[in-house]
Amino acid sequence: MAKQPAPTVRTAITPRREDDFPEWYQQVIRAAELAEPSDVRGCMVIRPWGYAIWENMQRQLDAMFKATGHKNAYFPLFIPLSYFEKEAAHVEGFAKECAVVTHSRLEVNAEGKMVPASPLAEPLVVRPTSETIIGASYAKWVQSYRDLPILVNQWANVVRWEMRPRVFLRTTEFLWQEGHTVHETETEARDETKRMLDVYEEFVRDHLAIPVFSGEKSESERFPGAVQTLCIEAMVQDRKAIQAGTSHFLGQNFSRASGIQFQTRDGKQEFGWTTSWGMSTRLVGTLIMAHADDDGLVLPPRIAQTHVVIIPISPKEETRAPVWEAADKLATELRRQTCFNLPIEVEVDRRDLGGGIKNWEWIKKGVPVRVEIGPRDLESGQVSVSRRDQPVKSKQLVAAADLAGRVPELLESIQASLLQRAQQFRDANTRVINTKEEFYDFFTPQELGKAEIHGGFALAHWSGSREIEEQVKSDLKVTIRCIPFAPANGMPNDSGICIFSGAPSPQRVVWGKSY
C-alpha cells in the first residue's frame, strides 16, 4: 500500500489494495492468468504464466542447493499409516489434515454406481511431508559414519487438507522442495539447518526482492517433531507476515523413529542427526502480495519469465512490415544480452489487437520492461520504454540503437528498486513497542480507506511464556513470527522486560498477524 493513486485514477485491478486486499489479491491472480481454483476442494490449477514463475524459482533454488552439495532424489507419494505413526508429535501435527487412500480400484455396484473397491490392508496417507518415508530409506543407506552426510532434496507435490484454502498461500495440494539430511554430529546438523535458512534468505532477498526477518520459531510454532525450527518471515502489503521458508533441526527424533543408525568413528552405534527444510508454491503468493500494485502483477526481473515485451504498434497496414521488422531486430539484439548471468527473455507481441489492449495485458502480467515501437518511432530512431515499477503512464524515449545496451542496467535498477521499496515499506511498518497498551493499540485494526488495517510488525520483549503467546493470539490473532538472530531492523535488541508480564526478557521478538 506504498503509493496509492488518487481515487479518481482508474486502475487495472478492481478493487484496489486499500479497498479490499484479499479480493485485490484474487483479481491480480485472475488478471495475470497465474492460477485458478479447481473443482477439487482446495486444489488450484497453476496456469502457464504462474507456473513459469515457479519454474524459475525451482531452477534458481536448485542451483543453490547443488552448489551447497545437495543432490535430488524421489520418494513415494504414499506413506503407510504405520510409518506415519512412528513419531508421535509428527502424526499428531498432521493427522487432522490428511488425504487417506483406502482403496485400489473402482467398480460398478449393484445400483450401477461407480464406487471404490478392493480396500487396502493398511491405509496410505498422501504425503503432507516426507520425513518418515524418507527416513525408511535412509535407515538402509546409512551404516557407518563414512556414509554421512546424506544431503538430499526432493521436488514434489504434497497434500494437507485445507479447510480455508487461499490460492498459492494455502492450498490442499501444493508444490514444494523438501531437503532431508543426516549428519554425524549435532553441530553439523545444526550448521546445515542454518546454512539452508541462509540460502532461503538470500534467494528471497536477492532473487525475489523481498527482505525478511530470519530467526527461530517459538516452541508453540515448531514443526511437529522438530527440536528447533528456523524461519524467514516476509511482510506483505497489508502488513501481515508470510512464513516464506523453514529449516528444521530434528535432533535424533526422526532417526530414532526410523532407525537411522550408524557406526561411529570409535565403533559405537549412534542415531543420525537429521534436518529438513522446505519452500513451496506459497512463495508465488508471497511474491504477488509483496510487489503487485493496483494495476496488477509486478515481477522482479530476476524471477520474471519474460524480461522485456516489445509491442509493435502499427494500426495502418502499410507500416506494419517495417515496424514488425524493427521489433524483431530489437528482440534479436536484446536476446544477445544477459542480466543476472541469465539470457534476457524477450517476447514480441504480434497479436492483432490494439496497442492499448496489449500494453495493459503486459502491465497486468507484470513484465518488468515494456517497449513500444510505432511508425513515428521508426522515423525518429527512438522507442518508448516503460518500467513496471514506475507509474503506468511514465515513459522514456530511448534511441533504438542504445536499447539493447541499456536494458541490463535497467533490469538491475528495477530489481534494486523493488527490494528498496519493499524494505522501506517493511521498516515503516515495523515498530519498537515497549508497553502492552501500545502493543494492543498497534494490532487493533484501524479504518484506513475502506479497509481495516493493523500496524504491522512489533518488536517487543517477551518472557518466553507460552501462556502469554496464547493470550495474545486469542486476543489479537497475533503470533511471534520469529525470535530474530540479529537485532531486527537495526533496532535495539538487548535484554529487557517482558511487556506483558514484567518478567526478564533476553531479547525482542518479532510479532505480527500472519497468513
Added chain:
Amino acid sequence: MAKQPAPTVRTAITPRREDDFPEWYQQVIRAAELAEPSDVRGCMVIRPWGYAIWENMQRQLDAMFKATGHKNAYFPLFIPLSYFEKEAAHVEGFAKECAVVTHSRLEVNAEGKMVPASPLAEPLVVRPTSETIIGASYAKWVQSYRDLPILVNQWANVVRWEMRPRVFLRTTEFLWQEGHTVHETETEARDETKRMLDVYEEFVRDHLAIPVFSGEKSESERFPGAVQTLCIEAMVQDRKAIQAGTSHFLGQNFSRASGIQFQTRDGKQEFGWTTSWGMSTRLVGTLIMAHADDDGLVLPPRIAQTHVVIIPISPKEETRAPVWEAADKLATELRRQTCFNLPIEVEVDRRDLGGGIKNWEWIKKGVPVRVEIGPRDLESGQVSVSRRDQPVKSKQLVAAADLAGRVPELLESIQASLLQRAQQFRDANTRVINTKEEFYDFFTPQELGKAEIHGGFALAHWSGSREIEEQVKSDLKVTIRCIPFAPANGMPNDSGICIFSGAPSPQRVVWGKSY
C-alpha cells in the same frame, strides 16, 4: 546380449544377462544405486544416481517441448470420481488400477487405533492420467478459435495400481510428462500428434542412443478414449519390446466429455480437437535394459550426469599431493570443454579407497569415460583412459596435455557407438516372416545359455483382424507393437497376405513380446 564374455571371465554383475535377464536388471539397478523398492507396494525410491538421469531427460525433453511452442502448467493430483466417469472408455480403462482417496483426516478410535476419519462426499481418484481434470480447465480457457491452439505440458507424478511391479518399467507411482493440446481443426490435432511422436523418436534415438520403430497402435492397444494412438517401440537386450512413448489423437471425445467448445471463424460452436502425449520414468528402465552390460550400467554420454570421472591413484602418502593436484588440473581443463552443447561434467574421486574399488564402482555406475592418474603417469605425462562402451580392461594412454581437447570427440564417439550397437542388435533380431509356422517358431522360447529366449521382432502381414491378435497373444504372449509408418528396418513393406488368415494385408506390422 551382444558380446558375451567367455564363461570364465568374472563380471561385476551376477547373474549375467544370458543367465537371468530379469534378475540381472535388478542387480544392475542395485549396483549403480539407481533405485530401490519401498515398503509401499509397487512404489519405488529413485536414488540420486537414478534421479540425475531423469533430471537430464526432463531438461532435454522440456527444451524440445518449448522449442515446439509448448508451455508448462500444473493441474490437481486428485480427480473427482464424477469427472473421471465422463468418458466411458477412459474410466473403463483405468478403473481397475486406481488409488482412491476416501477420507480427509486420521483419528484415534475407541480401541486406541489410528483410523481414517471424515469421509469425503465424493471419492477422489489419484490421477492415473489427466485428460479429464485438465479438460475441465480447458473448457474455461477456450471460448473462441482465437484461444487456440492450447499447447500445454505438465511434469507430474501419476498412480496406476500395479499388481506386478517392476522398478522403473512398471510402478504404481511413476513420474512423467503429459502434454495436452486443443486445436481448431482435426488436421492440426493430427499434425500435433505426429509432431510430438517425432520429438520422442528424436530424443530416444539421438539422446538415449536407442533406435525405435514408430507407428500406430492397433485398435486393441489404443489409449482408453483415443481415436488413434501413435507410439515408439524399442527393443532391449532380451529381445523384448518396450513402449517408450505414446502420442494420442483424441478426436473430439474428451472435448465433448469436458465441454471444450469454441466459436469457429464462421460463428458456429464446435468441440475442440485434442491430443495428449507422454513419456515417463519407464524410459530410465528402457535405457538400462538397452545399454547396460554384465559389468553394470552403460550411460550414453548425452544423458549422463557425469561424463568423465578422474580417479587419482596414490597409494603412497608422499605422492598424493601432486597426483591430486594433477587430477584437479585435468578436471578444470575438461570443465571448460563442451559436448552436445553442454558443459562436460567431471567428478574427481578423492575417496580414501583403493583404485580398483573406485574404478569398479564407476564402471557399475556407467560413467562414459574413466581417467586414471598415478605417480608414474605424472612422470610420463600420460593418463590412462577407458571407455565404458569397450571391454573393462582396455585402456588407452593419452598425453595429459591432450586429454581435454580429445574428450569431446571421445564422448561423441561413445554416443555413436552405443546407437550403432543397439541398432545392429535390433536389426539382427528383427525378422521378415512369411508363414504362421515360422512365426510360432520364432516366438517359442529357445534355451540360450541358461535362460530361455525368443526370436525378437517379427515383421509380418496381418489382415487387421482383432481375433487374430487375441489368438496370437493368448498362444505366444506376442502383440502387435506398431503398424509402422515407414517400411520397418529397410525391409519390404508392401501389401501382401495375412500369414494367419490368408486375407489381404495392406502392410507388414511389427510383432513382439513386450514389457
